[in-house]
Amino acid sequence: MNCEKFHYLRWFGVITLGVYWALTLVSIMYNPSFSIFKNALSDLGATNANFPWIYNSALIFSAPFFFLFSLYLLCAATNKLQVIGASFLVISSLFLAFIGIFHSGTRPHGFVSTYFFFQSFLGILVWGMGSRKTMKLGISLFLCALVGAFLPWPSTAILEIYEIFLIAIFAFFVPLQSLERAL
Template structure:
């Protein structure tokens, strides 16, 4: 009975970490929507998303806190990537993305208007997409194709003359969310299979 409880507890934690990849994106966009409702001057065609976290904005803490909470969920998601990694490339890729989660939190700490902001926000995207590429190279079939495609699309996005930084950021974030969704779904599936097999034993 005790062993069964441990297995169920472990399965629950694995499943929660896997779902955290999706939750990170949902929490972030929720903070964006709430922030925009408090700052009607904001425009996706003129501003950067981080302008919502600038001290000149109304209630900038909403956006900045949203970044930090999203980073916590993202970090939890990377734990599932690393724990369930099947080879060194997947482990390294997951580790790269875990570091990007730290930089995501730092964007909330070093908000728009502070000197480190440009560095931490840029490095977040660089680190995450490098992690996607490395993880993808260590994956098979569908996940590999999706990961490499997302990395290429990220590079293509940099060459598009976007009318604002916010649109570029939104584009790149959507690509990150696709990766999180695909791998969260995969990890949840594996977690369920692991739990069923463990209980049969």
């Protein structure tokens, strides 16, 4: 399928990060007792946080951008592995919204937040396996995420920031790779 009319969607992974971090930083400003060295990022959305709706909105509002980015990957897929990987990312975008809907302190929160990261890195791995040019990146990001999940971090927030950074590498790689092909 020709995705050229949707070429701008390749940047929506980057936009996802911008929306998420802009609102997360606002939430941090309203929660001076929050510490990335003691808390989880989701604590910003717990009922005892100041204005928890700001952080939960960050997750819910960034999810559609991640969904559209994932649809771009699905459209641009050149083989079955990339279709499967992009499909995993489509599903993970729904779980990104679920993290905000089932905020910290609710029963499903632990599952939806863990599954978002698991599904995202599985999608990145499988999508990357679909091309020789992206295979090393997909495997590297997956392995870094897997190893990172078992390291002794000072807090859950630091682990989450690390995992988000790995997703950011992928989100920036996709449009930059597309630009490289165009040159």
